[in-house]
Amino acid sequence: MNFEFLTSAYWKENILMVRNRMQLQRECEKTGLKEFDVIVKSKSRNRSTQQNRYYFACVTIVANELGYSKEEMHSIIGYKFLKREKIDESSGEVFEYILSTSKLTTTEFSNFMEEFIRWSAEHLNIILPSPNEQLTIL
Numbered sequence: 086m087n088f089e090f091l092t093s094a095y096w097k098e099n100i101l102m103v104r105n106r107m108q109l110q111r112e113c114e115k116t117g118l119k120e121f122d123v124i125v126k127s128k129s130r131n132r133s134t135q136q137n138r139y140y141f142a143c144v145t146i147v148a149n150e151l152g153y154s155k156e157e158m159h160s161i162i163g164y165k166f167l168k169r170e171k172i173d174e175s176s177g178e179v180f181e182y183i184l185s186t187s188k189l190t191t192t193e194f195s196n197f198m199e200e201f202i203r204w205s206a207e208h209l210n211i212i213l214p215s216p217n218e219q220l221t222i223l
Contacts (some may be wrong), residue, residue: 131190151209
């Protein structure tokens with residue numbers, strides 16, 4: 086059985102505190118999992134506030150050009166670049182979901198932005214400013 090559960094943990098007074106422990110326990114019980122491997126890695130930083138501001142400035146530019154709201158454009162971009170599939174192993178059913186930009190690491194977010202900027206230029210003919218350019222959006 087291939088089962089994966091990602092969560093984070095931290096130390097508190099020499100006790101390992103696992104976030105979402107009850108959900109992990111329920112998943113283990115549901116799948117009959119008695120033993121599992123634990124991989125420890127340093128926590129990666131989520132996208133920075135600077136990256137977030139730049140992203141939404143770019144989203145607003147594209148939305149204004151195409152006649153969408155900022156929220157609609159954010160959803161469209163998420164669907165285009167962050168759509169993933171997960172297969173339920175017991176039923177074989179495929180579930181689609183959209184990754185949240187807020188959950189991306191700074192590196193993942195940079196890669197996502199490169200794809201978005203390239204797509205905007207190549208398919209929409211909208212050239213977005215670089216992150217270090219001063220923006221004024223009306």
